[in-house]
Amino acid sequence: MSVGVQFPDSDSSHNPSVRLVLLHDAQGKLLVLLPVSAMLNLASLWTLTGRKLHAVRADDAQRFFSQQGLQSEQGQQRLMQSFPLLIDSSLQGRIEFSLCELTSGLCFDWQYLLAAEQDVQFGAISVKPEYEHMRRQPKGGEDEVAITRAVERFTALRIQQRLEDTLGLPALAPTTQKIIMMRSDPDSGVDDLVPVVRLDPSLSAQVMSWAVSPYYAAPGKVHSIDEAVIRVLGFDLVVNLALGIAMGQVLKVPEEMPRGSTPYWQQSVYTATLCELLARRIPLDKRPKVGLSYLTGLLHNFGYLVLGHLFQPQLAVLSRYVEANPHLEPVLIEQQVINVTRDQIGGWLLESWNLPEEVYAAIRQQQVDEPEGDSEHYARLLHLSKQLLRREGLADGPIYELDPALYERLGLQVEQVDGAVAELVSSQEELNELTRTLSRARA
Structure with missing residues (x-):
């Protein structure tokens, strides 16, 4: 809590x-x-x-x-x-x-x-925190420049070629690459996904585990991968959770986190779930894609894992700063201490891995006052979900007064938002079990 x-x-x-x-x-x-x-x-x-x-x-x-x-x-x-x-x-x-x-x-x-x-x-x-840097619209190429400077200043790495080739990040597995391609291809469906899942024993076991979990409450027994994907989980959910597992296998959750903070993947699952619940309540003419809304929430804090990979010695210091300044967004502290933020790094890396633009742009813009482009609704949905979870004690960070215009821009009524939060809170036990399943997959 x-x-x-x-x-x-x-x-x-x-x-x-x-x-x-x-x-x-x-x-x-x-x-x-x-x-x-x-x-x-x-x-x-x-x-x-x-x-x-x-x-x-x-x-x-x-x-x-x-x-x-x-x-x-x-x-x-x-x-x-x-x-x-x-x-x-x-x-x-x-x-x-x-x-x-x-x-x-x-x-x-x-x-x-x-x-x-x-x-x-x-x-x-x-x-004095640099609010302007956090709230303004990032410009093209700006993030990569900031990341490069921070890496050169705080690590032994010297950038001589493409940035992603010099950071020591493990390569994505072939299965992950195929799933990313499917996630980015609007014509992909379960017929493309099921063969990929079958060929990966670990992923197959996870899909079957999700299909029988209390949260999805499938009627009857689930006997096969085909049934799990087609009848219970669906294309979007399997792709999104598979990507979540893959990202966790590439980068581990840092051991040095702020004391008393919400476990990383629990916060990710809760944010993803609330993004999805809210998206389903948005009118059709404004509704972002529900699957991408879930994925944006699941990976919204992925840049923190990259920070832990690149700046391991500095992460302990950053954690102490977060503890001493609980009224500030962590990205403000990161900007002040190491001159680059988790949002910049996460957005840049997910873009370089060819995830959908709606996802990486929303993650990059989640603190921006006026997000732009196709990711606009995803960024606002993410911002709203994080604040709602903080109010329930289910996510870390300062609590701000929400702008009523945010509801209006998303096409949501207060009653709809309250209903989504109530639905999530009532499912905490099942969501926690799902989180434990995902965490075991990353062990």
Whole structure:
């Protein structure tokens, strides 16, 4: 279960302007104050303090700041005097603060009155996130340039030929290549798919496992691959899940992930399922292809696997940054720390592997305010699904206020969206079993 963080609107006079963060290391705990929308710069913090401080786990912060004793003014004042304080230099000179700890939602006013015995330090420990880079429409070739620069800066690789040939990525298996070709060919169908599945023992076993899973609830027994594909699962689902397995075999889920985060493939399956449920409720004249909607959700975070492959040493640092800045989209942190994002890398690699344009373009544009092209509805559907899952505690990342125009552009009513979410929540047990099946296929 993910701990949701409501993103505060710092432009509103009714909201706090300063964020309170609890950090710790072997020497003890430290409280940090910085502007509410800023990113805590751990590199500067570590240099300034000479300590490798990390944010406490989200669930630990939730328990600590939700204590009954901290709900009173007296308890809040004791809190601010109980630990050493590190205050961002941009706040120097201020006496009164409106504070908020984002994980627990604890907010209170505090007046800075230096006690003789209290350890207080000021320093430049925050940076302003580059929202513009995330929200604007990417230009052709821009992603590859950014990836190349980041790879050359943070790894020993020197790009001398085509980028995808120098990254050390395993080659796609012949079965995977055939499935990608089918996924990209609108004329392909079950007659093309069944022979490919039959020739791959591992894939055949998985297809039969999916066909008898509780989530698909096929009536009667399933006796053959033909039956599993034609009667139970269908072309789109088998192709999409097969691609998901193939991608997982090419790149493993990194061991160094933010603590307490939702398991990678569980989040992928939930996002894919909700994208599909929402797509089916969109009017026919606006409806994106349901199968591609599912695949977009399944692979929406694939760039994170590539980050783990290319930037393994940096991924541990990125994870600590994400933990310390739960109010920021991870791609903002990636842009600041390594100058390239999972969305850029994932979109570029899936394009180089010849997946459908609707999929890789939507993944590349999932944070863009105004997505363009044939992927427009897929990108919006993905953005909506991620936010809805975060509200249910089923996905990681900050929670934003959804623009009502997003529903209108997709042709969805609030009741339809609520119904899709309710259907997914009611199927959690079956979806978790499907996720375990997929995870075992990647072992």
